Amino acid sequence: ETGVTQSPTHLIKTRGQQVTLRCSSQSGHNTVSWYQQALGQGPQFIFQYYREEENGRGNFPPRFSGLQFPNYSSELNVNALELDDSALYLCASSLAPGYSGNTIYFGEGSWLTVV
Amino acid sequence: AQKVTQAQTEISVVEKEDVTLDCVYETRDTTYYLFWYKQPPSGELVFLIRRNSFDEQNEISGRYSWNFQKSTSSFNFTITASQVVDSAVYFCAQATLQGAQKLVFGQGTRLTINP
Numbered sequence: 001e002t003g004v005t006q007s008p009t010h011l012i013k014t015r016g017q018q019v020t021l022r023c024s025s026q027s028g029h030n031t032v033s034w035y036q037q038a039l040g041q042g043p044q045f046i047f048q049y050y051r052e053e054e055n056g057r058g059n060f061p062p063r064f065s066g067l068q069f070p071n072y073s074s075e076l077n078v079n080a081l082e083l084d085d086s087a088l089y090l091c092a093s094s095l096a097p098g099y100s101g102n103t104i105y106f107g108e109g110s111w112l113t114v115v
Numbered sequence: 116a117q118k119v120t121q122a123q124t125e126i127s128v129v130e131k132e133d134v135t136l137d138c139v140y141e142t143r144d145t146t147y148y149l150f151w152y153k154q155p156p157s158g159e160l161v162f163l164i165r166r167n168s169f170d171e172q173n174e175i176s177g178r179y180s181w182n183f184q185k186s187t188s189s190f191n192f193t194i195t196a197s198q199v200v201d202s203a204v205y206f207c208a209q210a211t212l213q214g215a216q217k218l219v220f221g222q223g224t225r226l227t228i229n230p
Contacts, residue, residue: 002159031216042119042206042220043160056217088158094216104210104218106152106160 003027004093004107012113013081021076021110025093029105031055032074034066037088037109049074078112086114117142119209121221128197129229136192136224138207144168148210149183149190150218155203166190197228 003026013019025032031050035043045058049068063079072093078085088109095102118141128134140149151163164174166183174181178198182191194201204225208218 002162033216033218035218040222042208042222043218045217045219048216058217090158090160092160092218096216103162103165104150104216105162108157108159111158 002105002107004091004105006089006091006107006110008110009108010111010113012115015081015083015114017081018077018079019081019112021078021089021091021112023074023076023091023093023107025072025074025091026105029093029095030072031094031096032068032072033092033094033104034074034076035090035092036060037090038084039087043090046076081114083114086112088112117144117147117209117211117219119207119219119221121205121207121224123224124222125225125227127227127229130199131196133193133195134197134226134228136194136205136207136226138190138192138221140188140190140207140209142188142209144211150208150210151181151190151192152206152208153203154206154223160206163192194226199228199230202226202228 005024007022033048034046037043047057048055052068065077067075090109091107094104120139147168149166152160178195180193204223206223208220
């Protein structure tokens with residue numbers, strides 16, 4: 001158990017729809033990152049939130065957006081879903097944004113299927 | 116740009132055999148961190164080890180051991196006396212130190228331990 005919880009676990013959406021995925025970070029962790037893992041691939045960094053502000057972004061289009069709340073929980077929103085958005089979405093939490101030796105803990109992910 | 120290569124896509128061995136998972140990384144940074152994560156079918160990434168670029172000492176944890184060699188940019192992972200429970204996908208990753216706490220993952224190695 002890493003203390004990072006994600007919801008929903010599985011969901012199916014139709015192309016063009018919007019989806020919101022949620023993450024509760026480990027207690028005390030103020031930094032949350034989101035990763036996309038396509039089938040058979042390694043996770044790809046989407047973006048990171050630190051103290052409610054976006055702190056870095058990977059190579060993903062603007063239709064991928066996020067939020068972080070005062071309790072450090074986070075949401076990932078994807079608009080105008082495409083078939084290629086089908087993937088496992090992983091949330092990771094840690095104590096600090098710039099890596100300073102802290103361990104990064106992952107949740108079990110949300111499996112998104114776009115049909 | 117950073118890159119992590121895990122050339123072995125799949126490995127299958129019989130229980131009790133030793134197995135080594137290879138990881139080669141590329142970076143221009145002089146200070147960096149390397150990781151190994153285990154991903155069981157549930158999807159959660161389980162942290163195994165973190166190694167910083169200044170510490171080339173090999174590490175052993177029970178049946179697991181890691182060999183870090185900066186001269187060859189490799190960070191290999193060996194499981195001794197493998198067990199069926201070791202079956203999973205294993206990812207090697209590298210962390211940046213500047214800005215966002217971004218992990219760059221390899222493609223992963225699917226390890227199957229047969230009874």
